[in-house]
Amino acid sequence: MKNKIKILGYSASSLLLLAPFTVFGDGGFSVPANGTGNLKSTSVGTLLGTILNWLLSAVGILGVIGFAVSGIMYLTAAGDDKRIATAKSFMLYAVIGVIVALVGLIAVNALSSIFVSNSGSISGN
Helix, strand or coil: CHHHHHHHHHHHHHHHHCHHHHHCCCCCCCCCCCCCCCCCCCCHHHHHHHHHHHHHHHHHHHHHHHHHHHHHHHHCCCCCHHHHHHHHHHHHHHHHHHHHHHHHHHHHHHHHHHHCCCCCCCCCC
């Protein structure tokens, strides 16, 4: 009986997640055929590059925050060897995270400049 109540609850919450689609199901988000809608026309490569840049920026910010937190942990350790070791390992992981984010950002920008061109030609002219 308990499992049936859980399944019923999960089903009801899943249906509630679909409620916005029923409200906006009248076609209010359709794009006009003549292309005068409010949506920008961008290529898939530009869109993926934007998403990846945003995600890599978020990872970089989290890495810098982790670096600051590990510095505070190190300063407040007060000679406790276990807390100092924890702070050092946390700092190492934060630095590795920032390096990975920077390398990823460089790679995304390099690949974006190779694959996405404004003119459509390979030479860029």
